[in-house]
Amino acid sequence: MIYKRSSALFEEAQQFIPGGVNSPVRAFKAVGGTPIFVKEAKGAYLYDEDGNRLIDYIASWGPLILGHAYEPVINAVIEKAKKGTSFGMPTEIETQLAKLAVSMVPNIDKIRFVNSGTEACMSAVRLARGYTGKDKIIKFAGCYHGHSDSFLIQAGSGAVTFGSPNSPGVTQGTAKDTLLAEYNDLESVKALTTANKEEIAAVIIEPIAGNMGCIIPSDSFIKGLRELCTQEGILLIFDEVMTGFRLGKGGAQEVLGIDADIVTFGKVIGGGLPVGAFAARNEIMAYLAPEGPVYQAGTLSGNPLAMSAGLAMLTELNEHPEVFESLAKKTEYLAKGIEKVLDKHGVVYQMNRLGSMMSVHFTDEPVVDFKSSVKGNNDFFKKYFHGMLNHGVYLPPSAFESYFLNDALSYEDLDATILALDKIAPTLK
Ligand SMILES: *Cc1c(COP(=O)(O)O)cnc(C)c1O
Numbered sequence: 001m002i003y004k005r006s007s008a009l010f011e012e013a014q015q016f017i018p019g020g021v022n023s024p025v026r027a028f029k030a031v032g033g034t035p036i037f038v039k040e041a042k043g044a045y046l047y048d049e050d051g052n053r054l055i056d057y058i059a060s061w062g063p064l065i066l067g068h069a070y071e072p073v074i075n076a077v078i079e080k081a082k083k084g085t086s087f088g089m090p091t092e093i094e095t096q097l098a099k100l101a102v103s104m105v106p107n108i109d110k111i112r113f114v115n116s117g118t119e120a121c122m123s124a125v126r127l128a129r130g131y132t133g134k135d136k137i138i139k140f141a142g143c144y145h146g147h148s149d150s151f152l153i154q155a156g157s158g159a160v161t162f163g164s165p166n167s168p169g170v171t172q173g174t175a176k177d178t179l180l181a182e183y184n185d186l187e188s189v190k191a192l193t194t195a196n197k198e199e200i201a202a203v204i205i206e207p208i209a210g211n212m213g214c215i216i217p218s219d220s221f222i223k224g225l226r227e228l229c230t231q232e233g234i235l236l237i238f239d240e241v242m243t244g245f246r247l248g249k250g251g252a253q254e255v256l257g258i259d260a261d262i263v264t265f266g267k268v269i270g271g272g273l274p275v276g277a278f279a280a281r282n283e284i285m286a287y288l289a290p291e292g293p294v295y296q297a298g299t300l301s302g303n304p305l306a307m308s309a310g311l312a313m314l315t316e317l318n319e320h321p322e323v324f325e326s327l328a329k330k331t332e333y334l335a336k337g338i339e340k341v342l343d344k345h346g347v348v349y350q351m352n353r354l355g356s357m358m359s360v361h362f363t364d365e366p367v368v369d370f371k372s373s374v375k376g377n378n379d380f381f382k383k384y385f386h387g388m389l390n391h392g393v394y395l396p397p398s399a400f401e402s403y404f405l406n407d408a409l410s411y412e413d414l415d416a417t418i419l420a421l422d423k424i425a426p427t428l429k
Helices: 004-016 071-081 092-104 117-132 186-195 219-232 251-256 304-319 322-344 378-390 411-427
Strands: 038-042 045-048 053-056 110-114 136-140 178-181 200-205 235-239 262-265 276-280 350-354 357-361
Touching: 053 411, 071 304, 092 110, 092 276, 092 304, 110 117, 117 136, 117 200, 117 235, 117 262, 117 276, 136 186, 178 186, 186 200, 186 219, 200 219, 219 235, 235 251, 304 322, 322 350, 322 357, 322 411, 378 411
Parallel strands: 136 178, 136 200, 200 235, 235 262
Antiparallel strands: 038 045, 045 053, 110 276, 262 276, 350 357
C-alpha cells in the first residue's frame, strides 16, 4: 500500500503539533512507520488520504461499537447542531441520557457527565477521597485510567509504601498517594492495605483490562478484591471506560456479577463524541457539588451534541441488546480463525478474549498481568501489525491495546482478515 499523502500530512503536522499527533499512540512509535491519516469512514471501513480502504479493528479505540458514521447517531447530532451547540445551562437531553444509563447499569442511582475518560477517573478518585476522608489510592500495574497525575505512576523502590512518577511533571507528592498492586494478585493488594491501614480511599481497576492487551480477571481475584474493599472500608472503582456498554448493557459489573462502588465511563457512552461519566449510589453521589462539598465542574460537560450522540447510541444498544451477543460471536469467530492460522504456521501466541475485546500476545506464557504482558515479542508484533496493514487490515498499533470489534464487521471481513494473516504468518518467526 502507498502512504504518500499520509506521509506528507504527517510531515506538516509535525511542524505544528508535537509529534504530529494529539494523542501519542497515534504516532506509531510502538510499531514504527508513518501514521495513517484518515479521510473518512463508514461502517467497518476506514478510507485514508491515499485512497486505501482498511478494515478497522479499533473503531476509534472503542466508541464506535456499531460502526463508523452510524446513521441514527449522525442524524441525532445533525438535528441537535441546528438548534445550537452549547449553552452552559441545563438541557433536557442530559436527564434523558442519565436516566437511560442509570436504567441500563446495575447498582448506580446517579451519573455526572464530563468530557473524557480521563476526567471521569480523575473525578471518581476525588469523590472517593471526599467521601471516605482518606488520601491514598491503589491502582494496578498496566491498567490505564487516563493521563491525570495520580495515575501516571509506576512501582517505586519501596512499592509497598508508595509509587514513583512515570512521567516528568508528575510530582513526588502526588506519587506518594498512589500505591501499585499486581493484576490478578490479591495478595499484592492485601500487602498494601495492611501496610496502609485506614489510609486508602479507593482501589481503581479495569475490571477487564484492555490497556496491557486484553486480560481477564480470575474469579477468585475479582471476588476477593470486592470482599477486601468492603472489609477495609475502601471504595471499589470500576473503570468501565472501555468495558461499559461494550460487554453488555450493564458492562463488566453485569458480566462479572460484581457491584462496584463507583463506575466510570467514556468511549461508547459518547457514541464517538467527547463524553465521559462517573456514577454511583445516591449516598456517594450526594457528596458531589452542588449537592455536596466535592468540587467538580465543566463548561462543556453535558454538551448537547455529545449528549445527543450518546443518547442515540445507548438507545440503540438498549433496544437491541442482541448486538452484544452478535459482537461476541464475531469476536469468537475471528479469534478461532486467527488461532487456527497461527497454529498451522507454528507461531507461539496467547489469545485473550472476552465479549468483543480480544488481543493476541506473542508469548508462550499465559498473560495475566503487566509482567507477563511485557514478555510478548514486540518484533513479531511489529511484523504482524505492518503485514496485516499491507493487506488492508487496521489493528491497534501497539501490542498493549485490545482490539475493539464493531458490529458493522461482516463475516466476509473477518474471513478476509484471517486470510491476510495466513499470508503473512510465515514472516512471524
Ligand atoms: C481510554 C481509557 C481511559 C481514558 O479515556 P480518555 O477519554 O482517553 O481520556 C480511561 N480508562 C480506560 C480503561 C480507558 O480505556
